[in-house]
Structures are given as C-alpha cells and as structure tokens.
Amino acid sequence: MTVVDERPAAEVGAPRKRKEDARLITGRTMWTDNLTLPGMLHLAILRSPMAHARITRIDTAPALAAPGVVAAFSGRDVAETQGSLPCAWVVTDDMVHPDHPPLAVDEVRHVGEPVAVVVARDAASAVDALGAIDVEYEPLPVVLEMDEALGEGAALVHSDKGTNKSYTWIYDSAEAGHGQAYDAATAEAEVVLRKRYVQQRLIPAFMEPRSVVVDPTADQVTIWSSTQIPHVLRVLIALVTGLPEHKIRVIAPDVGGGFGGKLQMTAEELITMMAARRVGKPAKYTETRSESLLAAHHGRDMYQDVELAARRDGTLLGLRVRLTANMGAYLALLTPSVPLLGRYMYNGIYKLPAYRFECTGVFTNTTPTDAYRGAGRPEATYAIERAMDDLAAELGMDPIELRRRNWIGHGEFPFHTVAGLTYDSGDYEAATDKAMSLFGYDELRREQAARRESRDPVQLGIGVSTYTEMCGLAPSRWLGSLGYAAGGWESASVRMLPTGKVEVLTGTSPHGQGHETAWSQIAADQLGVAFEDVEVLHGDTRTAHKGLDTYGSRSLAVGGFALVNACQKVVDKAKPIAAHLLECDVADVEFSAGRFRVRGAPADAEGKTMADCALAVFAAHDMPGGAEPTLDAEAVYDPTDFSFPHGTHLCATEVDTETGRVTVRSYVAVDDVGKVVNPLIVEGQVHGGVAQGIAQALFEEAVYDADGNLLTGTFVDYTPPSSADLPDIVSDRTETPAPDHPLGIKGVGEAGTIASTPAVVNAIVDALRPYGVDDIRMPCTPERVWRAVQGGDRS
Amino acid sequence: MTRISITVDGVRYDDDVQPRTLLVHHLRERLGKVGTVVGCDTSNCGSCTVLMGGESVKSCTVLAVQADGLEITTVEGLAGSDGELHPVQQAFHDRHALQCGFCTPGMIMSAVDLLAENPDPTDAEIREGLEGNLCRCTGYQNIVRAVRDAAATMRAGASEPAPAAPEEAPAPAPAPVEVGS
Ligand code: FES
Numbered sequence A: 001m002t003v004v005d006e007r008p009a010a011e012v013g014a015p016r017k018r019k020e021d022a023r024l025i026t027g028r029t030m031w032t033d034n035l036t037l038p039g040m041l042h043l044a045i046l047r048s049p050m051a052h053a054r055i056t057r058i059d060t061a062p063a064l065a066a067p068g069v070v071a072a073f074s075g076r077d078v079a080e081t082q083g084s085l086p087c088a089w090v091v092t093d094d095m096v097h098p099d100h101p102p103l104a105v106d107e108v109r110h111v112g113e114p115v116a117v118v119v120a121r122d123a124a125s126a127v128d129a130l131g132a133i134d135v136e137y138e139p140l141p142v143v144l145e146m147d148e149a150l151g152e153g154a155a156l157v158h159s160d161k162g163t164n165k166s167y168t169w170i171y172d173s174a175e176a177g178h179g180q181a182y183d184a185a186t187a188e189a190e191v192v193l194r195k196r197y198v199q200q201r202l203i204p205a206f207m208e209p210r211s212v213v214v215d216p217t218a219d220q221v222t223i224w225s226s227t228q229i230p231h232v233l234r235v236l237i238a239l240v241t242g243l244p245e246h247k248i249r250v251i252a253p254d255v256g257g258g259f260g261g262k263l264q265m266t267a268e269e270l271i272t273m274m275a276a277r278r279v280g281k282p283a284k285y286t287e288t289r290s291e292s293l294l295a296a297h298h299g300r301d302m303y304q305d306v307e308l309a310a311r312r313d314g315t316l317l318g319l320r321v322r323l324t325a326n327m328g329a330y331l332a333l334l335t336p337s338v339p340l341l342g343r344y345m346y347n348g349i350y351k352l353p354a355y356r357f358e359c360t361g362v363f364t365n366t367t368p369t370d371a372y373r374g375a376g377r378p379e380a381t382y383a384i385e386r387a388m389d390d391l392a393a394e395l396g397m398d399p400i401e402l403r404r405r406n407w408i409g410h411g412e413f414p415f416h417t418v419a420g421l422t423y424d425s426g427d428y429e430a431a432t433d434k435a436m437s438l439f440g441y442d443e444l445r446r447e448q449a450a451r452r453e454s455r456d457p458v459q460l461g462i463g464v465s466t467y468t469e470m471c472g473l474a475p476s477r478w479l480g481s482l483g484y485a486a487g488g489w490e491s492a493s494v495r496m497l498p499t500g501k502v503e504v505l506t507g508t509s510p511h512g513q514g515h516e517t518a519w520s521q522i523a524a525d526q527l528g529v530a531f532e533d534v535e536v537l538h539g540d541t542r543t544a545h546k547g548l549d550t551y552g553s554r555s556l557a558v559g560g561f562a563l564v565n566a567c568q569k570v571v572d573k574a575k576p577i578a579a580h581l582l583e584c585d586v587a588d589v590e591f592s593a594g595r596f597r598v599r600g601a602p603a604d605a606e607g608k609t610m611a612d613c614a615l616a617v618f619a620a621h622d623m624p625g626g627a628e629p630t631l632d633a634e635a636v637y638d639p640t641d642f643s644f645p646h647g648t649h650l651c652a653t654e655v656d657t658e659t660g661r662v663t664v665r666s667y668v669a670v671d672d673v674g675k676v677v678n679p680l681i682v683e684g685q686v687h688g689g690v691a692q693g694i695a696q697a698l699f700e701e702a703v704y705d706a707d708g709n710l711l712t713g714t715f716v717d718y719t720p721p722s723s724a725d726l727p728d729i730v731s732d733r734t735e736t737p738a739p740d741h742p743l744g745i746k747g748v749g750e751a752g753t754i755a756s757t758p759a760v761v762n763a764i765v766d767a768l769r770p771y772g773v774d775d776i777r778m779p780c781t782p783e784r785v786w787r788a789v790q791g792g793d794r795s
Numbered sequence B: 001m002t003r004i005s006i007t008v009d010g011v012r013y014d015d016d017v018q019p020r021t022l023l024v025h026h027l028r029e030r031l032g033k034v035g036t037v038v039g040c041d042t043s044n045c046g047s048c049t050v051l052m053g054g055e056s057v058k059s060c061t062v063l064a065v066q067a068d069g070l071e072i073t074t075v076e077g078l079a080g081s082d083g084e085l086h087p088v089q090q091a092f093h094d095r096h097a098l099q100c101g102f103c104t105p106g107m108i109m110s111a112v113d114l115l116a117e118n119p120d121p122t123d124a125e126i127r128e129g130l131e132g133n134l135c136r137c138t139g140y141q142n143i144v145r146a147v148r149d150a151a152a153t154m155r156a157g158a159s160e161p162a163p164a165a166p167e168e169a170p171a172p173a174p175a176p177v178e179v180g181s
C-alpha cells in the first residue's frame, strides 16, 4: 500500500478551525431537549415560593384530574425512597451536612426548591396542572445575610442542627511547615492593610437551560442530561438510587455551556428519574430560564476580610484571610470545597513569609452555591490583586513596581509557596513587560496625571492584575487528603480502525471547549494520521466508559496527557508489526513523521504507515511472534501535580465622576498557559473568560429581597452583558512550557475570568482615588460609582 | 385549534395549532425543526431568532398563528441546497465565533438580518445590531469579526442574489433527532 504523507509538519500549535462547528452552525446539534422518544412524557416541577416554611399540607390529587396528566407526586410520597442529593467533599470531620432531598418533604429552605411534580403527555399540560396542586405553607423565619446568620440568636436554616455554621477550616503556614506564623512575621510591619472585599453572588447562566431525559425501559436505564459530568453522574446515580451501576447509562449530548453550573447532580435529574421509573415510560424535564436562574446552583458569595502586612519599601511580610462563604440552604456536590480551593491562591504570585487562612461556611435561606468558572480561584485572585493595588496606593508606589518587588522571579522556579504548593514554572517578568508595552502603560499613566491635574470630570483609571491559577484538577492523592470522595485522573483510548482511521475516546466531557478539534490535533501528530481521519467520541458512558469529565481547566492538562500516553501505546504496539512488514528487527524500526522506517534509511524512504499496520492487524494473517491482533490502547493518567498558568491583565477605564458611568477604554490580556494546541481555541477561551470576569465587575449580581425572593430571576434583571456592553480586548501570550507535561500545556479555561475582575475594579478605584474612594462593591454600576464619588472624602 | 399554513426552509406545512402555541414551540415540537432553540422565557436571549417574511423575529414572541401564510427561514435552511454554507455561517466557522453553539442559530439569523439592512456595518453597529442576542461563551469579539467578514464577502458577491431566502430550494433533510450517542 502506498500512502503519501500529506500530513502537515505539526497539528499541535496550528489554528485549526473546529470540527464541531459543522453541526452547530447548521442547526444539526443534539441538545438534550431536542430528544423525543416513543411515548415520552413531560414533567413540570412545582417550586417553593417561600424562602423558609413548613409544608403543613400538600395534595397532588387535584392535578391528576387535569387534562393530559399521567402522574403527580410530592416529596412526601417519595420521602422514604428518594434519597439525598450528595455532597462529595467533606471538608472537615465535623462539617454540618444536612439532608438534601430532591423534593422537599416537610420544610422548604429556599425559594425555588422543588416540592412536587406533574407528569403529563405534553409539557404545556404539565405546566397547566401545577396550579391544581394544593399546598399550604407555614412561614418560618428567614435568614439571608451571613454575618447575621452567624450571630447570636439567628434564625436557623436547619433547626435540628442548632447552628448555621457548616464548618470552619483553618490553614496556618507555620503549623503546616510552609512558612512562619503570621503574628511573628508581621510584628515589625510598617503598614498593615485591612479590608473587607465582597464577592457578590453570581449565577453561571449557561445559555442552554438544563434538560434531562430518562428512558427507564432500556436495558440500561438511560439518562440524557445537559451535564458537564456524565461519568461522575453515573456513579452518583448508582450510589443515591441503589440502581446497579452496570444498569445505568448516562449520555451528555451536545451541551450548551456550563462554566461549573452543570458540574452538579441536580434535583431535577433525580426527580425525572423517579417520575420515569414510576410511570415506566421515558420522561423529559427542561427548565425555563426563570427556573434556571432561581434553582440551578449559584456561585461566589463570600466576604473576604484581608490583612496584608508590609514594610514601607513594599516588602510583603504576611497575609491573613478570614473568609465567610455562603453555602446557601444545602450543600450541593462541591459547595463546601469551593472557597477552600481558593485558599491555595490567596498568596498569588508573591513570596510571602507567612499566611493564615480561616474559612467559615454558612447556611442561609438561599439557593445553594457551588462551582462557577474558577471556583474559589477568581475570588482569591480578586482579593490579593485588589489588596496589592490598595497597598501600592497606601505606599505611594506604582502597583506594578510593588508586584515586581514581591513576585517569584523567573529564576526561582520551581517555587514552594507559603500555601504549600509547588509552582512548576512561570515568567511573570516577560508577561508583564509584554502587557505593559501592548497597553502603553507609561503613556497612560502620564495621561492620567494630566487629567487628574486638570480635574477632568471623566477620570482615567488603570487597573493591574497579575494572576496565577492552579489547573489540571487534580492529583488523586491530593484530593483524597482533602476529603474529596473521588480521584483526579483522566482516561483516553485509541481505536485503530482497519482502514487506518482513528477513534479517540476521552473521559472528558466538553460543552463548548472544542475537544473534538484539539484531541484530533494531538492524535494526528502522535499517530501520524490526518486530522480529518480522527473522530473524537465522548459524553456517553457506553462508548467512552471511563472518565472524570470536564471542569477545573483539567481536560487538556490531564486528559490530553492520557491521550498522548494512549497514542504512545499504539505506536509501541505497531512497531513490531511494522518491523515484520519491513522485514527487519524491531530494534531497528524508527517512527517519525507518521512513518515507520528502518533505522538509517533515507528520510524519503517509503516505510510503513500506521494505516499499513492497522490493516495488517485487522487481517491478522501473519502476526509476528503470536502478537495480539490489535493496536488499540487505553491510558489513564493521574497527574503528579497541578500546573500553574499565569498572566498579566491591564485595564484602562474612563470613569465619569458626574454620572458614575464606567467605560472600559482598553484591555490587554497577556496569558501564559504553556504550550498551545490550538491558538484559535485558546484565544476564544480568553475572550469568553475575560467577558465573564468583566460581567462580575460591572454588571451581574444575584439579589434577594428581605423575604428571600430572587429579584434577579430573569435575564432582564440579572443583566448578563450583550455585545453592546463589552469592549474588544487585546489578547496575547507568552509561552513557558509546563515542565511536567509531554506537550508542555497548562490549561486555559478559567484564566480570563480569574484575571479580569480585579483588573477592572482596580481600574475604577484607581480613577477615583483622588476623590477619596478606595472601594466600590461589585457590580460597579453607575449608581454605586456615583455614590462612591459623592461619599468619598476628596483629597 | 386554528389551521395554519407556513413554509419553513422551503417546505410547506399545514397544521392545526392551539391559539396559544408559540412559533418556536410549533417549529421544534410539531415540525421537528430543533435547530432553533429556546434560551429564555422573557424574550431576552435571541436564541430563537428566525426570519419571518424576510425579517428577523424572536420566535418565542410570535404565536404560531401569526406566522400563517408566511415564509420562515431557520438556521437549518440557510445553507444552499448543495450544502454550501451561507457567508455568515462560513464566517462564524472561520472566525471561531462560537463555542458551545447554543446561541449560534439565533446569532447567525440576527446577523443575516443585520447585513440585509446594513451591508457595511461598523463594529459599533454590529454590536448594537446584535444586542438582542446573548452569548455566554465568546465575549462577542469573534462574533463581531465574523459578521464584519461576512459583510465583506457578501458585498463582494452582491451581484448575485442574496442567499438568505431559499424559496425554491428543495427541502433539506430534517434535522436528525438521534436516540443514542
Ligand atoms: S428564547 Fe426567544 S428570546 Fe430567548
């Protein structure tokens, strides 16, 4: 067989246009809600209108009389069998961990909590019949604010627990042996910055509402869900429902965004399972946007009390963080751990002698919080990067100069941090220098000085954010030591088809990240096949049976590693076959640029391709030395450590002191995410990430009224930014390869979100420092900015 | 029930519908045109945008009965009968203007309408013009680039008829609704 090697020199690094686009731009996408099965029924869920109440009476019988209704039931009807929604991360031995029934039984604890369900022949009939369900609530006292919830005599979210505190978790660098004690290290401090930064509550607001279809009639009960975690979900369903794991199949078809918001086992999934199994027919539930904003988990919502001690020359001496984190009414899958993921990052990119971190998780009568893009790390980065700008202002120092005096130098890696992590690599100098020159930093500072001088009513502000993050969740041993129930490995399999085409199976589960494209690029390079000849399969526990899915910027960092290993195994298996075909010794075969050749053969020698080997193995007529007739291989990779992307983001804002209006004038993002597989995709991740971070800074907040009603329950009120609200940004990169990864990659999914929020808020505060302003609560709406200008003491 | 007759992506459909049925639900649930999606219940997201009588509408704000007698173009009917992508579709692909792709059908249809009204928009006009379509993934920057590119392509090919209305196109294959992976 003659195969012309038309493969480009290297796929990895090329800006390949995405394979998945073909279906997405033509409307051939397979969203869960598109699915219709024979005889399928539809669910509607009745949700609590009360933030805290006892259910004194509930009767679903009247709904049964409504047209088209097949079944209706409440939490009481399934109280004994429905189980409890799991929290997989027990962060302390004494963590208060209340039951979390999918359907409330006797008490509701937040608005939007499911209380009953109607199953009908069509969705409209199910919704119509909800009104017929008879429920009486006896209101109970509501507690919404965290300091109040922790106070003496506060109303209790879970009265049987006797407290609203879920846990307190403490890290002390001296006790852990990673640094000094805070008090001792800061005894000589000349400046101590003490600030409370507030992380408002956010809503992930993925564009595809959550949807689930359950077919209980299949031999394997089959669950289609718009989830980030089909594999994790399968295990959880087995554990919660008692259904044997081998009798469960979970499929995540095309999924329309997640951002952590679909990193969950939801009440709706379990309710749909219960309904489908009760009636013995396939059933579908698709939430409305209003339900989604109300009931899908929220994110952030923390108070960050920060103390940063330094000498007058800017040398940092110690950092103390007291974090108060809103859990909401229950602990969802990862709720208690989200603020703790941040604890590794409050020290940022800086050399600190001492660090103490205390976090208290608090219950309130609100929707549970959980992962939202960055999960703990954007919060930590916000606090330290705000604090660095505030400290620089206090010291009368340029904020970049203050950072330079304290950051880990390029020559100091690997660096063991005061938080107990080892940063693998980085070049903060290079990223910052590049960002400053793209931004025109010095020029903008001069313009700022002139406009301050002239008392321009529109002030220019410059915000700095030099961040790092931990990617590639996570070494299993590390997760285990912190009380997480599962591991952090990832799997990949390669199937060589007889005609030389390739199927790649990944245990990651994309929902917009372009895995089909990036994994094809990697496999093409590793196996010497064409990009077009690779099909990437994912998101179905029947085909890609093993995996831990997609979150925490882990897919490429961990799953990409597994893929390289799997491809390597295929090459190793193909070598003896190629040697046999080439009639030479295995030791004399070399594989490069897609060809097996005899060592020393001229570079243009034809040799044998992977396709030749695949065909030989398929026929299996003449296997060398009894070799197994397959080239297929699987690899599971457990990371040895995290990777640490970093970067410098600079933001310039125009702040109108008379109207409070903020305009982002320019934004430069220089990110170092290690080697890049596909620059097009990486740039897209940065754009989207920065947009979400800007949205936190300027636009978004989940707001409750005094009774616990969500006031931002529609897109009109929650105001995610539109195209008219966001600026163009300049995105560039520096490249410090990850030393421990075969492709040198680090991860990029969350970087933009982590970096951008403090850059924007720092820029606004910087503009207004002459007006005595040193903080503005997010989102920095015109009203808040205007009030800050009015209330500041102008110097 | 009211009898309506609408032409969707070149195919005529006669159906009895409830007066309260929204066009988007009729398209998705009755006609199987699931390429058009629903992202909200307050007419804010634009995911459901289609062309009705040549103008873009949010199909969640239109009753199916209001579409009676009209021509509807969805994202499924935008490509040529030979599968050749519409310049806006092509530009979205070339410029990486989509990630999860959920907003994409509506975004593309709005962009088609925008360019029909303004063949040479500035970036600011594109941003204003697409204000009614939310995207959570891309930050919009690549969408703006894509629309700018598509505008240039369409202006260059302006001597040909605008490819947005496939009246005479043969019926495209219905969107596959797969059971399984
Ligand atoms: S679904 Fe029509 S605007 Fe959101």
Ligand code: FES
Pocket: A207, A256, A257, A512, B097, B098, B099, B100, B101, B102, B103, B104, B134, B135, B136, B137, B138
């Ligand atoms: S591409 Fe995901 S919402 Fe736009």
